[in-house]
Amino acid sequence: MNSPDTNDSHTETNARTRTETHTNEGSAIVPMKWVGPIHVTGNTVNDKVSVPLATFESPLWPSAQRGARVSAQVENGIVATLVDERMTRSILLEADDAPTAFKAVQRLSAEFDQLQDVASASSRFARLIGLNHEITGNLLFLRFEFATGDAAGHNMVTLASDHLMDHVLTTVPGLRYGSISGNYCTDKKATAINGILGRGKNVVTEILLPADLVDDQLHTTAAKIAELNVHKNLIGTMLAGGIRSANAHYANLLLAFYLATGQDAANIVEGSQGITHAEDRDGDLYFSCTLPNIIVGTTGSAKNNGFVADNLGRLGCRDEHQPGANARRLAVLAAATVLCGELSLMAAQTNPGELMKAHVKYERRPTT
């Protein structure tokens, strides 16, 4: 019997054979434009930066551009605070019973430094920084949290978790392999755990806009935006049965940013869970977007070539820094971009008919 991988590649070859007359096999092409410059300040980035957005939704560019333009007109621009970063993988173990699972947790917590050694031995960059667990019946979910340098870290944490799984199975009695991923990570699913425990970069972006700028550039008022945010993003999403999410269209911006920077764009599923909060401060607008789960990297094979390498370089995310600095910069730029687009769409939706008009003008369909 051949290994699955051998079979896979054989079949893949066959598939290619079957389709060899198709010249379009090579790539999907998504239109891309640069938007900006966005003015960003804070604990990670202090710069004016244009960002690339790849999307089939052409109204997204002018929408984000409007936000960028506004950011350039206030002193501190968008203040972006990176408050956390970690990447996770949960393994699933079957214990003989809950007492065995509980003993295992107690032991592994006490021997956390050993786990750290195992993780560090698996990779130059992976560092185990946290351990969460949950016992349900005889099932034991262990959720490992890692620092992963400039990598998004999917691969790194799986490799480390493979090593940790081996270590746990050989040192702790009464446990059996369940799965290398127990969906308690959680990767590319909308859940509550990622926001509560942390996964990816957690970035809060804020901007404070004088009343006249809100009027001139956004054609609305702070009161209207704050009210719309409560009615639509908070109450509307809550009624729809949303989970830890209250925004108009983070998904659109993140998708475009991720595609343009070579990220695994399926991470928009959890990335788009975030909270828009706005306040009317005596006519001025306080507007913030909190994105607890931005998962981006600046290293890895897909990042070294072609448009991705170019774009990352132009964003200032391929410079020589301490490991992690480039990825943090990229995450903050992603978050600032989200604010630009969110602010613009929220402003548009305060005015009857404006969204549709913009879409007709740009000949494409509306978002959100």
Next chain:
Amino acid sequence: MNSPDTNDSHTETNARTRTETHTNEGSAIVPMKWVGPIHVTGNTVNDKVSVPLATFESPLWPSAQRGARVSAQVENGIVATLVDERMTRSILLEADDAPTAFKAVQRLSAEFDQLQDVASASSRFARLIGLNHEITGNLLFLRFEFATGDAAGHNMVTLASDHLMDHVLTTVPGLRYGSISGNYCTDKKATAINGILGRGKNVVTEILLPADLVDDQLHTTAAKIAELNVHKNLIGTMLAGGIRSANAHYANLLLAFYLATGQDAANIVEGSQGITHAEDRDGDLYFSCTLPNIIVGTTGSAKNNGFVADNLGRLGCRDEHQPGANARRLAVLAAATVLCGELSLMAAQTNPGELMKAHVKYERRPTT
């Protein structure tokens, strides 16, 4: 004062000026391969079809290919049942108070045929087929459900909702414009409402695999897959605080399929909410993926050119049919593709170390 759109395009021009030396502005490029043929039967597609997947995650191709290969080895292949289709937009209205909102709902429900006329007048293809509502305090959410032919329909339903908004505001007293989208739709957010009330195409895919095929091709057993599905996809996701979702990596497959067919890939946020259900039937494997929210279209400007038009054509989704038939075919092919990848990854995760080995082999990072 200029219109926002005018401003936007001016600023956009400026941004382009600033960046004009960058030759890569034109597009993001995502590697694409064809996988298949996938054997699909059921109430919509009866065919063997190869499908394009655009992804930076190279292990996805052999993974999906393994599922496709298996589908070709059983008589009915993947049985795909399309059980529903509709596209939605919720508008938000502010009423004087809840009694006013309640009266409005009663009246609009009674005059549903008038609403249908308004919707039909807005577009050649949009047909209003349902109306949901929810009252919270003095806020009224009206959720319109439409048939949209071969279009995904974002644009169509927004245009129709604009007309419906005007109609409601002019005919029903005591209501004011809130928002053209109240997040009760729900577009590109993970919520419960889309699955419960319907949004997009709802497709159930099933396959029944003899025990020896499970052993030969998937290197596992039906019992192991069924158990893993309960532990990981159902219990693991539930513990993570997931909402109406129990699967390993629908998001990966949908993203790749959507990118390769010119879809608005941000719709993977709700599209990836779905349930994998597996049973050990005396050693044979029953495996199913239910995707209630597949949002795809085969018409629109992005669909008529280049690789998208080519790919849709090759998939048989640009033939002359009754409106809607091409989009239904595309949705079913998306769902069948998801089953291929889900089955393969679930099989891999039943075996310690297999996922990592596959990723090392394909030199890319693991998924889920």
Next chain:
Amino acid sequence: MNSPDTNDSHTETNARTRTETHTNEGSAIVPMKWVGPIHVTGNTVNDKVSVPLATFESPLWPSAQRGARVSAQVENGIVATLVDERMTRSILLEADDAPTAFKAVQRLSAEFDQLQDVASASSRFARLIGLNHEITGNLLFLRFEFATGDAAGHNMVTLASDHLMDHVLTTVPGLRYGSISGNYCTDKKATAINGILGRGKNVVTEILLPADLVDDQLHTTAAKIAELNVHKNLIGTMLAGGIRSANAHYANLLLAFYLATGQDAANIVEGSQGITHAEDRDGDLYFSCTLPNIIVGTTGSAKNNGFVADNLGRLGCRDEHQPGANARRLAVLAAATVLCGELSLMAAQTNPGELMKAHVKYERRPTT
């Protein structure tokens, strides 16, 4: 082999024998006080009514009393709008496969009037008014919606669903019994479906308080309450991973009201899911509580005797009316009571230290 029920009662006798020296077997006793009168107007109740609250949390009485007092000081008091009522039970069926399940759904939808006849034959009061369904793999969930007169209806809908189950199994091929309850109902669990599709009475309560009353009686401002509601009830609950819920302590009020009126108080689980919405209207306070899932009844064995019968009688919920009128009145009184307590606690929490002081004063622990 004895029937389970026989066994059960035998064992129960044994248990009683073992415990026969305990004189306290008869009942749990929960302190009860009447609060009010609450001034209620709207489409169901126009009256000033005192309500009984049974609770171990003594601060609940003065808290609710403060809300009641305020209601009496504005012209329309609390405006309560009953916008929907229905009781549900979902049965679970296993189909041969999804195509079979889909055919069954199409047939049962077409023969809805037959289903109505079956339901009506099972009970004098049960009327089938709606049918929802969901197909996942080969599983078919049918969710029946009923009118149940003055009964909460748990029993009635189970009996009717038993008959409907028999009907479905004998008339539709390819289906097998799964469960009389598929948790898609949903009974006594916090889910999204009950609010979205309806279960129990859906009551919106609103009050409009002049600024000076807010100051005099609640010692706060409309702006403070509106802001607290956004920060705590909406954002705080969303961050906690709450589902369709944004309030401070509906559960406390509902529990006390349900216990005092002989309800099945486990229904506070879904009953406490509801949304508080507040607005600062130029200094005046608009305050509303929307409770979509109030499940109460005024008939049934527990309602005819002792304090329950007395309390229901005093509430005006045992008069001769069309079936359903008494239960609707009771639901509206429950909702109005919730508003009284919610308003009072929200006001208290705008002021540092006030909650704790109230609890120290009343020598009991704080709520929420």
Next chain:
Amino acid sequence: MNSPDTNDSHTETNARTRTETHTNEGSAIVPMKWVGPIHVTGNTVNDKVSVPLATFESPLWPSAQRGARVSAQVENGIVATLVDERMTRSILLEADDAPTAFKAVQRLSAEFDQLQDVASASSRFARLIGLNHEITGNLLFLRFEFATGDAAGHNMVTLASDHLMDHVLTTVPGLRYGSISGNYCTDKKATAINGILGRGKNVVTEILLPADLVDDQLHTTAAKIAELNVHKNLIGTMLAGGIRSANAHYANLLLAFYLATGQDAANIVEGSQGITHAEDRDGDLYFSCTLPNIIVGTTGSAKNNGFVADNLGRLGCRDEHQPGANARRLAVLAAATVLCGELSLMAAQTNPGELMKAHVKYERRPTT
């Protein structure tokens, strides 16, 4: 202007005056029976104990009794593992902006021992054992975790949080009072955070039943129960949009147990969130209930008198022990009781018609 409390008590007196002819003001009475003995072993309780259940749902007693009877027939009975305990309160602060909130978090984390001192000074029993936080825009949620001895701890943690709030506001610049409770605790709401971070006692209960016992006593098979659990509790609840919950009727058992032991029964809202997991082990039944959020106490004013004191005493929960031991015993007994009722109902639902027959026999309405 009078204080609100003074006003409250005045008005309350008026209310009493109005209703003074009603002799039933004193108390609500809920029928109570003892069920058992339940055989419990594990890290907290090793005993055979009968438990009181107060409920209007008379079928609950024989249902729980059947589970108890089964527990007495296997060697270890129900194995209950208490895996965690803590009580929480989240305070809400408004910061000048996110950077200020972030600095505050860093400082408070570094000065955790000072926070512990503040908490300890507020109460003889409260000990601060953990601190979680979340920043959203300029809002800062601090979630304090406490050990609370034998008290459920609502009051204790609010008092401690009041002190902590004062400490934070006086020592950390740029913060303002938001609320003593930010709904990030979360008290009496169904959310994800309590299970993920912990709130209350987390108890896993398990039982292993030989095939013949399943047949004789439960009239079903392990395979049927395991399958029903997947279809109904896991898939059904997931489809309904449930959050971290997969069970048939924990709420019923907890309500009855809480009422009979003088608990704040509104805590069934989060308490009823838990996962039933069952396996067919070669015909034997593995059945487990995991309840992460049991909130019970054995001290406090309501616990010292009447039936509550009697019941707690009879349960062995008023003996002289280290602080916390009595409450842990009570939590484990609650969890074991839940397993008894859950097992019995799940068994009943595997058989068509059995649930309804039981309810007809006991002349009351069905549960779940």
